[in-house]
Amino acid sequence: MAATGWDTGKIYSAGNHQTQTQNDSRAVTESKFYSFVDQFRVEEHFVYREKIKRNAEGRKFNLVVEVEHLDEADRNLSDKLKSNPADILPLFETAVTNLAKKLLQDESILLFQVLLRSNDSIQDLRKLNSNNISQLVRVSGIIIAATNLTAKATHIQIMCRTCRQYKMIHVAGGFSGIQLPRSCDSDPTGLGPKDCGLDPYVVIHDKCTFVDQQVLKLQELPELLPVGDLPRHITVHVDRYLTNRVIPGRRVTAVGIYDIFQSYSSKKQGQGIGTRIPYIKALGLELDNEQIGQDLSSFTHAEEEEIIKLSRRPDFYNIFTSSIAPSIYGNQEIKHAISCLLFGGSKKILADGMKLRGDINVLLLGDPGTAKSQFLKFVHQVAPVAVYTSGKGSSAAGLTAAVVRDVATREFHLEGGAMVLADGGVICIDEFDKMRDEDRVAIHEAMEQQTISIAKAGITTILNSRTSVLAAANPIFGRYDDMKTPGENIDFQTTILSRFDMIFIVKDVHNDERDREIARHVLTVHMHRAPPENAIGEIDVATMKKYIGYARLKCAPRLSAEAAEKLSSHFVSIRSEVKRIEQDTGARSTIPITVRQLEAIVRISESLAKMSLSPRVAEQHVDEAIRLFKKSTMDALQSGEVDGVSQAQIAREVKNVEKIIKSRIPMGSRASVQRIIKDLERDQYKPGIISRAIDILVRREVLQYRNQRKVIFRSGL
Numbered sequence: 001m002a003a004t005g006w007d008t009g010k011i012y013s014a015g016n017h018q019t020q021t022q023n024d025s026r027a028v029t030e031s032k033f034y035s036f037v038d039q040f041r042v043e044e045h046f047v048y049r050e051k052i053k054r055n056a057e058g059r060k061f062n063l064v065v066e067v068e069h070l071d072e073a074d075r076n077l078s079d080k081l082k083s084n085p086a087d088i089l090p091l092f093e094t095a096v097t098n099l100a101k102k103l104l105q106d107e108s109i110l111l112f113q114v115l116l117r118s119n120d121s122i123q124d125l126r127k128l129n130s131n132n133i134s135q136l137v138r139v140s141g142i143i144i145a146a147t148n149l150t151a152k153a154t155h156i157q158i159m160c161r162t163c164r165q166y167k168m169i170h171v172a173g174g175f176s177g178i179q180l181p182r183s184c185d186s187d188p189t190g191l192g193p194k195d196c197g198l199d200p201y202v203v204i205h206d207k208c209t210f211v212d213q214q215v216l217k218l219q220e221l222p223e224l225l226p227v228g229d230l231p232r233h234i235t236v237h238v239d240r241y242l243t244n245r246v247i248p249g250r251r252v253t254a255v256g257i258y259d260i261f262q263s264y265s266s267k268k269q270g271q272g273i274g275t276r277i278p279y280i281k282a283l284g285l286e287l288d289n290e291q292i293g294q295d296l297s298s299f300t301h302a303e304e305e306e307i308i309k310l311s312r313r314p315d316f317y318n319i320f321t322s323s324i325a326p327s328i329y330g331n332q333e334i335k336h337a338i339s340c341l342l343f344g345g346s347k348k349i350l351a352d353g354m355k356l357r358g359d360i361n362v363l364l365l366g367d368p369g370t371a372k373s374q375f376l377k378f379v380h381q382v383a384p385v386a387v388y389t390s391g392k393g394s395s396a397a398g399l400t401a402a403v404v405r406d407v408a409t410r411e412f413h414l415e416g417g418a419m420v421l422a423d424g425g426v427i428c429i430d431e432f433d434k435m436r437d438e439d440r441v442a443i444h445e446a447m448e449q450q451t452i453s454i455a456k457a458g459i460t461t462i463l464n465s466r467t468s469v470l471a472a473a474n475p476i477f478g479r480y481d482d483m484k485t486p487g488e489n490i491d492f493q494t495t496i497l498s499r500f501d502m503i504f505i506v507k508d509v510h511n512d513e514r515d516r517e518i519a520r521h522v523l524t525v526h527m528h529r530a531p532p533e534n535a536i537g538e539i540d541v542a543t544m545k546k547y548i549g550y551a552r553l554k555c556a557p558r559l560s561a562e563a564a565e566k567l568s569s570h571f572v573s574i575r576s577e578v579k580r581i582e583q584d585t586g587a588r589s590t591i592p593i594t595v596r597q598l599e600a601i602v603r604i605s606e607s608l609a610k611m612s613l614s615p616r617v618a619e620q621h622v623d624e625a626i627r628l629f630k631k632s633t634m635d636a637l638q639s640g641e642v643d644g645v646s647q648a649q650i651a652r653e654v655k656n657v658e659k660i661i662k663s664r665i666p667m668g669s670r671a672s673v674q675r676i677i678k679d680l681e682r683d684q685y686k687p688g689i690i691s692r693a694i695d696i697l698v699r700r701e702v703l704q705y706r707n708q709r710k711v712i713f714r715s716g717l
């Protein structure tokens with residue numbers, strides 16, 4: 001019997017006793033595989049026999065095999081496959097093909113591809129080394145790049161130009177190439193090879209056999225990345241039915257052979273012939289769940305019971321919120337909002353194909369030193385899928401996707417950015433205000449439509465970015481100025497602000513009692529080596545992550561009729577309130593209230609229902625969602641008010657103070673700043689309004705500061 005090795009291309013024939021023994025051994029191995037796929041059954045059900053027949057009838061020549069089933073049937077055969085897969089798997093594929101031909105009585109059936117699926121422990125990309133070469137490995141990561149589909153020859157037919165002799169040559173798999181013979185070895189007369197000159201062979205492409213192949217780049221998971229290290233990646237080679245299965249941003253678990261090849265760049269740089277680059281020849285790809293990288297089967301019965309028991313606690317909402325960043329004092333409303341962001345609402349696909357996002361976006365805008373970045377770090381730690389980035393160092397291509405030219409083939413391919421890698425999770429963007437405007441515009445589509453459209457270098461495609469955005473930013477002047485309108489404090493376009501479901505203005509308020517509490521809390525954290533009791537949440541991070549994952553998979557709440565009616569009437573009242581504010585101030589609102597904000601309240605309501613694993617959104621969920629929206633976006637809209645005084649009243653009082661100051665200080669004269677402030681305070685004007693009026697007159701060059709701002713000089717009209 002003759003059998004062709006998978007990567008070596010050797011022909012085994014009965015030439016001597018040793019070769020015969022090897023040949024017999026391979027024949028025995030193939031017969032064992034044949035018996036396995038033919039006879040293996042689970043509860044009287046012949047699993048693989050039926051799969052082979054069904055796939056062959058559908059002209060899909062592939063078979064997914066569970067390695068655990070092979071362990072159960074024949075442990076020695078399974079160990080042989082794991083230790084030497086390149087030689088053993090071709091025998092497996094031949095056995096499957098032979099069984100398919102027998103079952104269907106059809107000799108035209110093509111060679112089956114055996115795809116492996118394993119439950120073995122996932123190996124760390126960083127720990128793969130030379131000891132793993134040629135062995136079966138199982139690794140997990142994110143696809144960050146995928147090349148176009150190409151054709152790889154498995155057998156090429158060559159012809160001698162001189163004597164017209166034809167010859168078929170096997171091509172090794174993976175990245176292995178082939179060297180054509182330098183001389184013709186034909187012997188038509190039996191008197192020895194004919195002299196046909198040097199390099200006489202040409203390839204007859206029409207007679208060659210090809211298979212589809214694709215090259216992927218697999219990067220290690222961000223949540224497993226050691227702090228301070230660059231993420232590592234490895235090239236994955238896929239062929240036949242494994243091609244066109246994944247796009248950049250998808251999380252996969254790959255089973256394959258850890259192999260080596262000599263790269264194009266190493267040849268060009270003249271590196272030693274013994275230097276090789278590792279890669280994985282994929283034998284199976286498992287696509288992780290679209291949302292969080294796991295499915296319901298990954299939860300044990302005990303874990304599911306614990307989660308359901310936890311959700312039934314009447315005070316679960318407050319317990320979960322208090323476990324969000326417990327080392328940060330106060331900020332309860334922000335913690336409520338982050339809880340909603342972690343769970344998210346329900347994604348909807350309408351009858352006409354339009355998709356409505358369920359992910360919640362939150363913006364924290366405020367003074368430095370208010371723990372905004374710490375909230376982002378905690379979310380990055382607790383979210384099942386999370387990517388952390390800083391606005392200053394993030395470009396538009398880094399956030400969305402980059403088009404990269406391959407060194408060897410000179411072809412362009414896509415590499416997913418941060419928002420693509422965070423697909424199904426949360427992206428935390430710090431220093432959001434430091435981003436360039438053109439980079440910030442790049443994420444408009446990703447935040448609302450949750451897709452990224454690419455049209456670069458001839459590549460036109462759409463990538464998924466189904467992610468929540470948690471952003472932190474500082475006001476335009478570094479600190480929030482209460483005497484200025486929200487529009488003067490917020491340096492963002494209306495288009496980006498409307499895409500945030502909740503916007504929080506975080507102010508560093510000077511209050512002796514509150515400052516004392518914060519100081520006591522911070523010092524307690526610093527004094528104890530172990531975290532103090534008030535810095536540890538009742539629910540630990542691991543349980544929170546598992547609970548969030550379960551809720552996002554299991555629960556997709558919908559609005560009840562009563563909840564919808566309440567939301568409708570409330571939206572009308574919010575629009576009326578915004579209209580009143582705009583009429584009072586005589587200017588358009590910086591933070592818009594549109595239909596997007598109605599959808600935002602719907603998403604918040606759904607996330608609150610999902611938090612308690614409820615299938616319906618009840619009225620209490622809507623009430624809490626409305627309260628959160630008022631405490632965030634509506635408060636930010638009215639944040640220019642001082643002690644209950646509206647913007648319109650402030651503007652009128654500032655104009656009155658300006659007139660009084662100009663009437664009391666003649667042209668060319670000066671006055672003490674403190675005396676002017678005290679005189680106007682006696683006239684019942686607030687110090688903030690007096691300071692604002694003086695600043696405005698100084699900017700208009702009506703007044704000038706003198707003597708270290710202690711004196712003002714009247715220099716203009």
